[in-house]
Amino acid sequence: AQTVTQSQPEMSVQEAETVTLSCTYDTSESNYYLFWYKQPPSRQMILVIRQEAYKQQNATENRFSVNFQKAAKSFSLKISDSQLGDTAMYFCAFMKDLKTSYDKVIFGPGTSLSVIP
Amino acid sequence: AAGVIQSPRHLIKEKRETATLKCYPIPRHDTVYWYQQGPGQDPQFLISFYEKMQSDKGSIPDRFSAQQFSDYHSELNMSSLELGDSALYFCASSRAAGTGVGGYTFGSGTRLTVV
Numbered sequence: 001a002q003t004v005t006q007s008q009p010e011m012s013v014q015e016a017e018t019v020t021l022s023c024t025y026d027t028s029e030s031n032y033y034l035f036w037y038k039q040p041p042s043r044q045m046i047l048v049i050r051q052e053a054y055k056q057q058n059a060t061e062n063r064f065s066v067n068f069q070k071a072a073k074s075f076s077l078k079i080s081d082s083q084l085g086d087t088a089m090y091f092c093a094f095m096k097d098l099k100t101s102y103d104k105v106i107f108g109p110g111t112s113l114s115v116i117p
Numbered sequence: 118a119a120g121v122i123q124s125p126r127h128l129i130k131e132k133r134e135t136a137t138l139k140c141y142p143i144p145r146h147d148t149v150y151w152y153q154q155g156p157g158q159d160p161q162f163l164i165s166f167y168e169k170m171q172s173d174k175g176s177i178p179d180r181f182s183a184q185q186f187s188d189y190h191s192e193l194n195m196s197s198l199e200l201g202d203s204a205l206y207f208c209a210s211s212r213a214a215g216t217g218v219g220g221y222t223f224g225s226g227t228r229l230t231v232v
Contacts, residue, residue: 043228044223044225091160101167101172102148102211102221104162105150105152105162109159
């Protein structure tokens with residue numbers, strides 16, 4: 001079974017600063033996907049960034065980037081130039097790669113991020 | 118672009134009543150997934166359907182049932198509601214062997230409150 005762990009229940013960052021959210025996971029699969037989802041107070045589940053396990057290059061999306069360490073099973077999210085709109089719960093998530101279809105998403109417990117003006 | 122539509126957005130039911138949640142996937146998506154997110158918790162997978170057949174099952178109570186219809190929309194039926202069923206219920210959809218994992222999309226959720 002796969003598990004996802006986020007050791008930081010809450011974090012805060014000053015506006016315009018950089019913050020890193022940690023995530024570790026456990027799996028025996030060799031092919032999988034990793035995600036960071038953002039859930040603001042509206043409760044919408046928003047995909048921030050995704051990483052394919054077979055890719056060594058770390059994914060980036062504008063101010064968001066990841067540090068993917070496959071051997072260490074670590075997948076951290078860095079948010080640069082933090083903005084007030086980044087305040088949200090962030091979930092690290094895992095999905096097996098089933099090749100011809102998609103699987104269920106396994107979520108971590110979440111990190112509540114507050115951006116302070 | 119069309120998104121995953123869930124209805125209703127909010128639902129209040131009394132204990133022991135029945136609730137039906139609906140999910141309309143993105144056009145051409147053939148797979149639907151249901152998740153339950155309790156207060157302060159991460160979403161937990163309940164059940165999924167591919168081409169109208171159940172494809173996977175998670176920690177879904179026996180009081181819950183679901184199905185996917187010929188137009189690919191799905192309904193989650195919840196009977197004998199308990200206070201602990203109060204949660205946000207997400208639906209997600211995807212297309213098998215589709216255009217990439219980005220095609221996996223969540224709806225806005227249905228907030229169920231059992232009183």
